[in-house]
Amino acid sequence: MTRMTRRQFLRASGTGVGVLTVAGLEGCATSTGEINPKAGRRVVVVGGGWGGATAARYVRAADPSIEVVMLEPNKTFVSCPFSNLVLSGVRGLGSLTFGYGGLRDSGVKVRHAAATAIEPDTRRVRIGDGYLVYDRVIVAPGVDFLVEQVEGLAAAQDTVLHAWKAGPQTAELAKQLSAMPDGGAFVLTVPPIAYRCPPGPYERICQVAWYLKTNKPKSKLIVLDANQNIVSKAALFRAAWQAYPNIDYRASNKVVRVDPGAREVTTDFGDKVKYDVINLIPPQRAGAIAVQADLVGADKRWCEVDHVTYESAKHRNAHVIGDSTIGLPVPKSGTMANAMGKICANAVVNLLNGREATPVPPVNTCYSWVSDREVIAVVNAYKIENGKVVQVEQKLTPGQSTVYAQHAEGWAKSIWADVLGNGGVA
Amino acid sequence: MSRARLGLLLVLLVLLGAPAVSRAAGPLDQPGYAKAVTCAACHGASGNSRSEAVPILAGLPPAYFKKAIEDYASGKRLSAEMEPFAKQVKLLGVDEVAAFFAAQRREPTPVRPERAAVERGRAAAAQCASCHGPEGQGDAAKMVPALAGQPAAYIRNQLLLFKADKRSPGDEPLTKMKAILKPIPDATLADVAAYYSSLR
Ligand SMILES: Cc1cc2nc3c(=O)[nH]c(=O)nc-3n(C[C@H](O)[C@H](O)[C@H](O)COP(=O)(O)OP(=O)(O)OC[C@H]3O[C@@H](n4cnc5c(N)ncnc54)[C@H](O)[C@@H]3O)c2cc1C
Numbered sequence: 001m002t003r004m005t006r007r008q009f010l011r012a013s014g015t016g017v018g019v020l021t022v023a024g025l026e027g028c029a030t031s032t033g034e035i036n037p038k039a040g041r042r043v044v045v046v047g048g049g050w051g052g053a054t055a056a057r058y059v060r061a062a063d064p065s066i067e068v069v070m071l072e073p074n075k076t077f078v079s080c081p082f083s084n085l086v087l088s089g090v091r092g093l094g095s096l097t098f099g100y101g102g103l104r105d106s107g108v109k110v111r112h113a114a115a116t117a118i119e120p121d122t123r124r125v126r127i128g129d130g131y132l133v134y135d136r137v138i139v140a141p142g143v144d145f146l147v148e149q150v151e152g153l154a155a156a157q158d159t160v161l162h163a164w165k166a167g168p169q170t171a172e173l174a175k176q177l178s179a180m181p182d183g184g185a186f187v188l189t190v191p192p193i194a195y196r197c198p199p200g201p202y203e204r205i206c207q208v209a210w211y212l213k214t215n216k217p218k219s220k221l222i223v224l225d226a227n228q229n230i231v232s233k234a235a236l237f238r239a240a241w242q243a244y245p246n247i248d249y250r251a252s253n254k255v256v257r258v259d260p261g262a263r264e265v266t267t268d269f270g271d272k273v274k275y276d277v278i279n280l281i282p283p284q285r286a287g288a289i290a291v292q293a294d295l296v297g298a299d300k301r302w303c304e305v306d307h308v309t310y311e312s313a314k315h316r317n318a319h320v321i322g323d324s325t326i327g328l329p330v331p332k333s334g335t336m337a338n339a340m341g342k343i344c345a346n347a348v349v350n351l352l353n354g355r356e357a358t359p360v361p362p363v364n365t366c367y368s369w370v371s372d373r374e375v376i377a378v379v380n381a382y383k384i385e386n387g388k389v390v391q392v393e394q395k396l397t398p399g400q401s402t403v404y405a406q407h408a409e410g411w412a413k414s415i416w417a418d419v420l421g422n423g424g425v426a
Numbered sequence: 427m428s429r430a431r432l433g434l435l436l437v438l439l440v441l442l443g444a445p446a447v448s449r450a451a452g453p454l455d456q457p458g459y460a461k462a463v464t465c466a467a468c469h470g471a472s473g474n475s476r477s478e479a480v481p482i483l484a485g486l487p488p489a490y491f492k493k494a495i496e497d498y499a500s501g502k503r504l505s506a507e508m509e510p511f512a513k514q515v516k517l518l519g520v521d522e523v524a525a526f527f528a529a530q531r532r533e534p535t536p537v538r539p540e541r542a543a544v545e546r547g548r549a550a551a552a553q554c555a556s557c558h559g560p561e562g563q564g565d566a567a568k569m570v571p572a573l574a575g576q577p578a579a580y581i582r583n584q585l586l587l588f589k590a591d592k593r594s595p596g597d598e599p600l601t602k603m604k605a606i607l608k609p610i611p612d613a614t615l616a617d618v619a620a621y622y623s624s625l626r
């Protein structure tokens with residue numbers, strides 16, 4: 001990221017989130033020094049995605065005497081879950097886009113600005129030249145991309161898309177796919193673990209393959225997977241792929257170079273693969289602000305936390321939730337970020353009131369659409385043992401079905417409302 | 427609040443010797459609140475699911491709730507989604523979680539079934555009233571759940587499971603209901619589901 005221009009950085013973050021910029025400040029563009037000195041106790045939430053928005057709402061729900069300020073540069077929330085259906089044309093991006101009105105209704109002060117730095121020692125979150133003081137900060141910036149790990153990618157981000165943060169890139173990739181001539185090759189690359197949403201790339205493979213089979217039957221989908229096998233729900237995805245002979249799946253093929261001029265990617269074995277449309281999902285790490293704030297571990301990628309309170313292992317009074325975390329035996333999913341948001345919010349409220357946090361384990365479910373109407377799921381249950389989250393069980397649906405599709409729709413409706421408040425959901 | 431007024435307020439607080447922070451009893455004091463918090467991801471706020479196929483948990487009688495959790499955990503009620511969570515709830519303490527949902531006010535589903543289906547379903551539902559009540563309100567003492575206002579697709583899916591004896595097979599108290607359901611065509615069951623879902 002060090003060599004990137006500001007424009008490239010905005011591209012890389014996909015939705016126009018610039019940690020190094022102060023773009024899009026609403027109502028505080030000219031603030032210098034302390035912004036809104038706090039009167040009582042204050043929680044600052046950095047990031048208004050699945051984890052952060054949930055946490056902000058639940059702190060308010062549990063104790064309305066605590067002031068909650070949430071920083072989120074984007075004016076709208078776009079759901080990554082179900083965004084693979086935008087590529088196949090089964091859903092529109094509008095049906096996945098929501099406002100932050102529900103959070104405001106819960107009394108959360110939403111500021112459309114990016115945190116530019118977190119200073120745990122002085123308990124300050126910087127927004128450009130100004131800063132907010134906090135009692136506790138909840139950091140939920142999601143993921144950022146290790147663009148430099150793929151040669152040629154940094155300079156090619158206008159055309160080589162990840163669409164791994166739902167938003168403009170999702171719409172653009174859908175356009176590229178629909179403009180691809182029949183007989184063309186769509187190349188999709190899967191990054192090495194750990195990355196956001198383990199089954200996500202394989203769900204996307206189903207959606208692109210379904211679209212091609214239905215609309216461009218002479219085309220093929222080449223998958224270059226950096227991992228040795230399908231990372232999640234392998235047997236269920238393989239069964240689903242029986243319906244898509246247009247998939248050419250190649251495991252242990254890590255992409256290390258992209259050449260948009262030649263429309264070609266190179267794998268770590270030196271194999272070159274030509275494409276008409278490329279969807280390159282780069283390797284990932286915690287959102288840049290977590291790195292800046294020294295919340296990441298020795299790997300410089302992910303943040304270790306206490307499994308009961310989500311307090312950082314490195315800095316007191318700073319909590320980290322969602323995709324940025326590591327060390328719990330859980331996937332980087334929206335369901336998980338939402339669960340962590342609630343558990344962390346309740347812990348923060350208890351701690352601010354001088355009480356102990358109740359140990360509560362999270363839950364996980366990831367539904368994946370394997371066609372335009374059928375869904376599979378993986379479910380994980382947990383317990384807390386000696387202060388650590390331990391998996392009790394992982395279960396897969398016995399197959400794919402339209403009943404699970406109904407459940408998936410139900411999940412989406414409930415969880416969007418849970419993250420954003422009913423007012424946020426149309 | 428301006429800085430000057432804030433300063434004044436702080437001075438006042440100090441003079442009055444009031445604690446700078448105070449906290450009224452909140453949701454965290456409700457038993458089960460913290461432990462039930464993750465269920466909202468599918469079952470909605472306070473267990474009032476707003477979608478078509480995931481059941482409302484608000485107001486379920488604790489005994490029925492606990493039986494459901496037992497049946498999911500043991501695999502008698504087949505659900506890939508609920509089986510792991512049922513085991514998790516048992517480890518967390520099912521009594522507290524059941525008590526939490528029982529205490530929530532039930533808000534009927536906002537999903538309105540088709541009027542014609544509701545009318546068609548009314549007649550066939552007569553056979554159910556002896557147990558589920560004339561208004562589908564259930565009978566907590568007999569562990570019969572309310573059907574009124576549950577989402578229609580959920581009710582229909584459960585009826586198909588009962589009919590095929592896939593939900594809690596061999597459960598003695600359910601043999602009579604299953605016998606009643608057996609001859610009813612699937613399309614009529616969908617209508618009965620619509621009827622019960624429409625009741626308030
Ligand atoms: C294609 C796809 C499909 C998926 N499908 C599913 C699914 O079906 N089910 C499921 O459970 N999960 C799914 N996921 C995963 C899910 O989207 C993520 O796990 C979830 O978004 C993680 O939540 P989070 O809060 O950690 O991050 P995010 O939701 O990404 O939120 C982070 C927020 O922080 C903001 N931010 C970043 N930096 C700053 C800063 N410096 N200051 C202020 N704000 C900042 C960002 O703008 C962003 O809004 C999918 C993901 C993808 C890509």
